[in-house]
Amino acid sequence: MKQWRFEVLNRPGFSDVHGNGVLDDIHELGITSVEAVQSARVFLIEGEFEADFAQRIARELLSDPVCEQFHLGRSGAPAGLARATLIEVHLKSGVTDPVAESVMTAISDMGGGSTHVRTARKYVLLGEVRPAQLETIAKRILANDCIEDVIIGDEAEPPSPHLSPYQFELVHWTIRDLDDAGLEALSKEKDLFLNLVEMKTIQAYFRQIGREPTDVELESLAQTWSEHCVHKTLRSAVDMTVDGKPLHFDNLLKETVFKATSDLNKDWCISVFADNAGVVEFDDESAVCFKVETHNHPSALDPYGGAATGIGGVIRDPMGTGMGARPIANTDVFCFGEPDKSLDEIPKGVLHPRRIMKGVVAGVRDYGNRMGIPTVNGAIYFDDRYLGNPLVYCGNVGLMDKAKAFKHQQSGNLIVVVGGRTGRDGIHGATFSSGEMTHEHETVFSHAVQIGNAITEKKMLDVLLQANDADLYEAITDCGAGGLSSAVGEMGAKLGAEVDLETVPLKYTGLSYTEIWISEAQERMVIAVRPENLEAIQRIFDSENVQATVIGRFTNDRKLRLRYNGQQVAELDMDFLHDGVPKYSRQAIWRPRALSEPALPEKGEYNEELLGILSSYNVASKEWVIRQYDHEVQGGSVVKPLTGVANDGPSDAAVVQPKLTSPRGLALSCGMNPLYGDIDPYWMALAGIDEAIRNLICIVGRIDRIALLDNFCWGNCTKPETFGTLVRAAQACYDGAMAYGAPFISGKDSLNNEFACADGTTMSIPATLLISAMSLVDDIDKCVTMDLKRPGNLLFIVGRTNNELGGSHYYKLSGHLGANVPKLDLETAPAIAARMAEAVAGGLVVACHDCSEGGVAVALAEMAFAGGFGIEADLYAVPKSKDCTRIDAQLFSESNSRYVVEVEPSNYDAFATLMLNLPFGQLGRVKAEPRLVIRAEDGRRVIDADLDTLKQAWQRTFDW
Amino acid sequence: MAEVRALALRAAGINCDVETQFALEMAGAKADRAHVNRLIEDKGLLDRYQILVFPGGFSYGDDVAAGKILANQVVHHLADAIRKFIDDGKLVLGICNGFQVLIKMGILPGNGTFKQEEVTITNNDSGRYEDRWVYLLPQTDRCVFIEPERQVYLPVAHAEGKIVTKNAELLQQLKSDGYVAYKYVDKNGEEGPYPINPNGSTESIAALTDSTGRVLGLMPHPERFVRRTQHPHWTRLGEDLDPDGIKIFRNAVRYVRENLLESCTA
Structure with missing residues (x-):
């Protein structure tokens, strides 16, 4: 076959959007000597065709006839300009190249037969660049070491795409005679992330059955027993000391988060903590399921790919729940270091937070948008402790037939893998994500990065929905962490399974049987099919060019048996695989921190502070991100x-209408306050629950149908002090869920979010609990938004303001933490929420916004500029605790359970009557004049600012 | 009276087909969705329909360029069937990615041949995907989908929506011969910079029709504004809010009813 090289670049006069973006990024790095960047797309195509057909491919397929020109062969540097440096970025061999696949299909459509295609990107940098700068540019902007190779100059050849075939050789790892040190060394050498107790348990099992394990057996156990898959820390027994007093849990999760769910025992909970996502009733026919996952470690190494596969992976959770749901909404919450860091503040082995943020947003955008799933709710939180460990939470909600919420695989069902092919990507993802990150991870764990292709997943979804409608399979689950190992292992846990690994379709040759079994290649799911349905289901998959392959069958002997070309390579007892993981007992300590309130001077007015909070990273408008979804x-x-009037005010929660023919809606929200956790994670967790619920109430979510999700992201929980903070938060989850009658339906944890720096120090993330919440909206026509609606309307505040500036954004402005963390009143909070829900549903309220970061001052400012109307408000009307005397506390305290409400004068009586006996007050009025004026009790204007100034402060931070 | 029948085309990565089908049905058509593979297998399938819609999405991941791979597939397998469909007096609508496909096939602006690409759609000036609402002012009285006097408000959601022509003469011809269907404007009907023109499109062009007026391609999504609760700030507006998007579908259905069905039965 001949090899052809095509280069496609912009015609003069058309802007090179990609090249210009790279130039901006280079200048952002402080390298100003680069004057221009030209980008080109490169295609390397092997095929049986001649020059005239190559011309056609270039002209008709690869280039745009108006904006672009093409070059057959290699083009040199442009002459007569500044010094030029050529850089090409190629995918490493084996990395998925979706564009190449599409080009192969298209050439075949053109009659060009079968071809082999690779793609690359070429950049010409114009201007002086020193070699060290070039390396920085290549590494920080153009390419990602994990998945790409950089070639500098126009002489070097791209890496060979050809991989050598795999030679079968059965590998045993001898462990029966190893001592403790030997077991630990083996676990480390093979990246198993199994600790000594687990290695000894495995050793005992193989001593008992009288043989050495094969590599794939140990790998399967390591995957199945990984923190990522079994959450052994949260399920462990805990001996805790709280302020010196002992406390014991047999199983932390069962006695906190799960316990609330079982104690509440809601009949609308259909399947909770059992499947890939929690399932609750939506209406008489349908159910909804919701899952939130994290993809932190991969996103730290490859922000774009890590985040894309994060969203891609969590979408497969509802798709693999029950008999499969149709995804209807995405959520995403990110935590990053602050994006204005200079490069020398960034630890070695860590990407710049701005690059991480841009990459993560682009990854979620490209995958979520291509899947055709709206991304409707989220948040971004900034704290420098996330520099080494950014957090990427991705959520997905699915809609399913209520009668199909459970699986029923049986012995004799065929195991069918569908969707994408298996490659070497994502090997050891589950175990890798369970350990601590180090400055060396960038190179050592590049293979743990998975590569996503949304269109493969979309195609798979399209046919799975048809197969589900036709009842052609018995069970479905996704290949997530642990790949086939987890998917088949879980589905066959009560049955037994045998798999012929050579039948698994591969992206390329060279994979060993173990790599096939544990690969975390994306876009794959496993279904259980009755033999008599195989032909029918195969026809559906074939009709839309989606691969479905029988790789084995479910048995009835509770054994996992793996073969490669007929040779057995593994035989494990399912019971040992799933229940053999040793039960842990952990120590936890909680001691309240000795903290105090800062002594800040009182001021005459607080305009500057309000503007400061509005423009702070956490509060500022995220429109730059939201519009990309x-x-x-x-x-x-x-x-x-x-x-709001200009479509740019911050909604409290999102509402979607899952069925276009029904007025019923689904509301989604979240709450998260890591700063409070620095004071006390118990109150942090309760504040998160309250915030998520407030957000739902504001937009007319039903209070009696709130379902919660917990996602714990913590540091190293083998440290009793760190684990103690997690236990505190878990206790709060129980208390909050019980108080609100809002069960948890699903959850996930990501522990060991610590980063070992090259200098030996460790950076740990703050205790970070994300609470996601959803509820029903009976009639979407009744939804209320937070923007002010009409001058002359009355403003009320409901809920008490306490002297609670601890962990506030007001204190953060001056670098203080404080001590008085907002403490949720477990009795009043649900009462306020219930009455507010009634007011909103009853049409008494035209705008409603919760008070959270930045307190009542920020809430009023946001309502005002979103609606384009001014406010006159008086702090004397704010119900407050006796010690809440300072103006700054009244303005910026972040006390829970508070709502600012706009009511038409004609509804004054009805609203006031409804709120009777609750803490509430008439805060002020909506004004036509676009100014926010807040007066202290003595009549002095403590806030006086025009709306443009406030809105600009809020919007300019991320005006990227 | 015979039914108006509409087909929303599916393909790998097309993702607005369900709500497009819903909008067509709301407008009074009997609407189906079919995968492009079914059309390639059975070229007669199209004969049953009077309206063909290329919905939005990311066909084949927008690999190479938005709409390019699907356009290539349709050109090489369905060119004659679609040409006949248009020649029979039937209607073709391309929304967002579907518009990109029509442009890259050469059906729009459509000077009679498929491969003559003199107009294209390329990357937004902003360099990124954006979802935002825009005002659109009609520029032609020939297109059967749109009412010449009615300014509409619809969302765009794309990364490649900037329309460019090969040269200034072509641009002049597009304008003077009534090929431009909609322009991006502000609330008062005036052209302006970003974000009024969300992608930097030449002369604010948002939509194109062909010489028959029976083919329309537009970047904004009419299927996303067929009920009042889809408006981005409907909670500020009255109950009588009239969704602009549904009009485009209703106009198509009415045209078929008045011009294709009645003439058939006559």
Whole structure:
């Protein structure tokens, strides 16, 4: 076959959007000597065709006839300009190249027969660049070491795409005679992340059955027993000392988060903590399921790919729940270091937080948008402790037939893998994500990065929905962490399974049987099919060019048996695989921190502080991010993430209409306050629950149908002090869920979010609990948004303001933490929420916004500029605790359970009557004049600012 | 009276097909969705329909360029069937990615041949995907989908929506011969910079029709504004809010009813 090289670049006069973006990024790095960047797309195509057909490919397929020109062969540097440096970025061999696949299909459509295609990107940098700068540019901007090779100059050849075939050789890892040190060394050498107790348990098992394990057996155990898959820390027994007093749990999760769910025992909970996502009733026919996952470690190494596969992976959770749901909404919450860091503040082995943020947002955008799922709710939180460990939470909600919430695989069912092919990507992802990150991870764990292709997943979804409608399979689950090992292992746990690994379709040759079994290649799911349905289901998959392959069958002997070309390579007892993991007993300590309130001078007015909070990273408008997500696809958007007269105010929660023919809606929200956790994670968790619920109440979510999700991201929980903070938060989850009658339906944890720096120090993330919440909206026509609606309307505040500036954004402005963390009143909070829900549903309220970061001052400012109307408010009307005397506390305290409400004068009586006996007050009025004026009790204007100034402060931070 | 029948085309990565089908049905058509593979297998399938819609999405991941791979597939397998469909007096609508496909096939602006690409759609000036609402002012009285006097408000959601022509003469011809269907404007009907023109499109062009007026391609999504609760700030507006998007579908259905069905039965 001949090899052809095509280069496609912009015609003069058309802007090189990609090249210009790279130039901006180079200048952002402080390298100003580069004057221009030209980018080109490169295609390397092997095929049986001649020059005239190559011309056609270039002209008709690869280049745009208006904006672009093409070059057959290698083009040199442009002459007569500044010094030029050529850089090409190629995918490492084996990395998925979706564009190449599409080009192969298209050439075949053109009659060009079968071809082999690779793609690359070429950059010409114009201007002086020193070698060290070039390396920085290549590494920090152009390429990612994990998946890409950089070639500098126009002489070097791209890496060979050809891989050598795999030669079968059965590998045993001898462990029966190893001593403790030997077991630990083996675990470390093979990246198993199994500790000594686990290695000894495995050793005992193989001593008992009288043989050495094969490599794939140990790998399967390591995957199945990984923290990522079994959450052994949260399920462990805990001996805790709280302020010196002992406390014991037999199983932490069962006695906190799960216990609330079982104690509440809601009949609308259909399947909770059992499947890939928690399932609750939606209406008489349908159910909804919700899952939130984290993809932190991969996103630290490859922000774009890590985040893309994060969202891609969590979408497969609802798709693999029950008999499969149709994904209807995405959520995402990110935690990053602050994006204005200079490069020398960044530890070695860590990407710049701005690059991480841009990459993560782009990854979620490209995958979520391509899947055709609206991304409707989220948050971004900044703290420098996330520098080494950014957090990427991705959520997905699915809609399913209520009668199909459970699986029923049986012995004799065929094991069918569907969707994408298996490659070497994502090997050891589950175990890798369970350990600590180090400055060497960038090179050592590049193979743990998975590569996503949204269109493969979309195609798979399209046919799975058809197969589900036709009842052609018995069970479904996704290949997530642990790959086939987890998917088949879990589905066959009560049955037994045998798999012929050579039948698994591969992306390329060279994979060993072990790599096939534990690969975390994306876009794959496993279904159980009755033999008599195989032909029918195969026809559906074939009709839309989606691969479905029988790789084995479920048995009835509770054994996992793996073969490669007929040779047995593994035989494990399912019971040992799933229940053999040793039960842990952990120590935890909680001691309240000795903290105090800062002594800040009292001021005459607080305009500067309000503007400071509005423009702070956490509070500032995230419009730059939100608009990059398609939040309207599927046509069910009701309350969008941005609202108000100019479509740019911050909505409290999102509402979607899952069925276009029914007025019922689904509301989604979240709550998260890591700063409070620095004071006390118990109150942090309760504040998160309260915030998520407030957000739902504000937009007319039902209070009696709130379902919660917990996602714990913590540091190293083998340290009793760190684990103690997690136990505190778990206790709060129980208390909060019980108080609100809102069960947890699903959850996930990501521990060991610590980063070992080259200098030997460790950076740990703050205790970070994300609470996601969803509820029903009976009639979407009744939804209320947070923007002020009309001058002359009355403003009320409901809920008490306490002297609670601890962990506030007001204190953060001056670098203080404080001590008085907002403490949720477990009795009053649900009462306020219930009455507010009634007021909103009863049409008494035209705008409603919760007070959270930045307190009542920020809430008023946001309502005002979102609606384009001014406010006159008086702090004397704010119900407050006796010690809440300072103006700054009244303005910026972040006390829970508070709502600012706009009411039409004609509804004054009805609203006031409804709120009777609750802490509430008439705060002020909506004004036509676009100014926010807040007066202290003595009549002095403590806030006086025009709305443009406030809005600009809020918007300029991320005006990227 | 015979039914108006509409087909929303599916393909790998097309993702607005369900709500497009819903909008067509709301407008009074009997609407189906079919995968492009079914059309390639059975070229007669199209004969049953009077309206063909290329919905939005990311066909084949927008690999190479938005709409390019699907356009290539349709050109090489369905060119004659679609040409006949248009020649029979039937209607073709391309929304967002579907518009990109029509452009890259050469159906729009459509000077009679498929491969003559003199107009294209390329990357937004902003360099990124954006979902935002825009005002659109009609520029032609020939297109059967749109009412010449009615300014509309619809969302765009794309990364490649900037329309460019090969040269200034072509641009002049597009304008003077009524090929430009909609322009991006502000609330008062005036052209302006980003974000009024969300992608930097030449002369704010948002949509194109062909010489028959029976083919329309537009970047904004009419299927995303067929109910009042889809408006981005409907909670500020009255109950009588009239969704602009559904009009485009209703106009198509009415045209078929008045011009294709009645003439068939006559």
